[in-house]
Amino acid sequence: MEAFIGNLELGFTTALSLQNIALCFAGCLIGTLVGILPGVGPIATIAILLPLTFQVDPTGALIMLAGIYYGAQYGGSTTAILVNIPGEATSVVTTLDGHQMARQGRAGVALGVAALGSFFAGTVATLVIAALGVPLTKLALIFGPAEYFSLMIMGLAFAVVLARGSILKAGAVIFVGLLLSTVGTDLQTGDERLTLGLVDMMDGIDFAVLAMGLFGFAEILRNLDNPETRDVVQAKIGRLLPSKQDVKDCIMPVLRGTFLGGALGILPGNGAVLGPFASYTLEKKIAKDPRRFGKGAIEGVAGPESANNAGAQTAFIPLLTLGIPPNAVMALMVGAMTIHGIIPGPQVMTKTPELFWGMIASMWVGNLMLLIINLPLIGIWVKLLKVPYRLMFPAILLFCCIGIYSVNNNSSDVLMTAFFGFAGYAFYKFGFEPAPLLLGFVLGKLMEEKLRQALILSRGDFATFVTSPVSAGLLIVAVLVVVVAIIPTVRKGREEAFQE
């Protein structure tokens, strides 16, 4: 307990330095601003804003990035409520009742409840991360290469099952991501792999190049093909603060949502996606009058939004303690950390405690800031929603170009990104989701390394993956998840869940 408080204290002294508060504030503000813009989801937001952090020290950069992440997440919820367009899979559920509330002139209350619920969930999640950080890091130290490999297999299995669209395609996309990670010079033998003889490919495909190609350029191309009809709520926003009755209706859903979202977010597969769905289903089940749902029930906003935010934060746990990103956004954080010279994993906490705890404390500060920034500024956000796309996309294009160039000050990176932009466009036409690819790409190098290590340790015996009980358990879970998802009845349920 004493260590827990000491750690948090260290974190808060770091997070509350003038520079870091300013960075956190800037991150939250810009993240919300960009996240709210038409056609820019959280992944694209982080990818576009990455270069803003280059000149800052690693701690500050991560604090700012985390701020951008929450901001983008919150921006997604705002568009879900006001325009009926979810920024990301996790805010899909918010559109159901949130947008209905907005149509009834209660947009303000919906936004207010979302912000307050998220703040509460964020506070709890921050404490959970702080409490679980130390024990999980210890657990990570007993993980050998075989266990790590199996853990990543399990994570990818979850990512396949939880991706939208067909399981076969999600699996294929992950394989392509893993394949892309093998490009470049082989670390053990020095052989060039799949470089097509290009000098620029010798160091492998740059993470930023892939991310900006798939999520910066390809998204523009996708949006140009399918201009989304923005059904901006014309009704008044109304007052922001919920009434006493609203608060009473919301307390329990918020608590349940926080618990569900937080617990699912810890899973080293994209568990955070499940949180809002689970919370919504639960609230609907136990409601006295389930018919109100879908017609502007405040519980249908409060619960999922809390679950969303709790999951968004506890998703940091596998990343910070085990070094394994659970989803595409976290994969992007890995990329960002690597650019700043930090390899995510258990050693971050022991080697640079002020970075680790500072980032955790800044999560809470960031949540508080979102509350302060968002509610008064909602009028500006509504105006931003009306920016025409014909002005939006050239600006995004320019930002991406400058961003990619400045990662390595290498102009051929921009050309490579254009190539991946086209690949992303083709993927979209083929019906492949790009997010699992990014996850596979980030995990690929680590997986190959661990696989080789494990096989060297076991002298080439594959049994090492099943003789270790931890590794065997993880693999069994992975197989079960995929098998269960393939069974027809469950598949139907899954399709329905995604359609809802």
Added chain:
Amino acid sequence: MIRIRAPQETAAGLFLIVLAVLVFWQTDDLAVGTLRALGPGMMPRLLASLCAICGIALVVYSLVKDGAQLERWSIRGPLFILGAAIVFGLAIRPLGLFVAGPAAVILGSMATRDSRFVESVVFGIGMTTFCWLLFKVLLSLPIPVAPWLLGY
């Protein structure tokens, strides 16, 4: 009579198969290694095989089950957006941000019919100025601004 019932899946499957063939062709000189010491060719080929299996499965499915059509590919979007990026990449070193920036914005704007030329010129100059202030002046990233005029 075999009929393609899900063109999107067929295309996706064929893409995966082509990718796998490409990988096998490119890695044929790399050692696969033994289990005790995996060679550099092992992972790429293993993954390519998995891609090929998924690809074949997709193609087979697309012949038996009805599914999505392959959407029309637009030429205008990719041409101008990616063209703008390539122009930016080629121009940033020799000509600097003050040329590459507006060029990318103006060229990129042409990706949609909604854009107006004068507007995109003004917007391009405005955005470039904004990016110069933000990235160069405020964040001091080493981006060439106008080497032919300013020497940096």
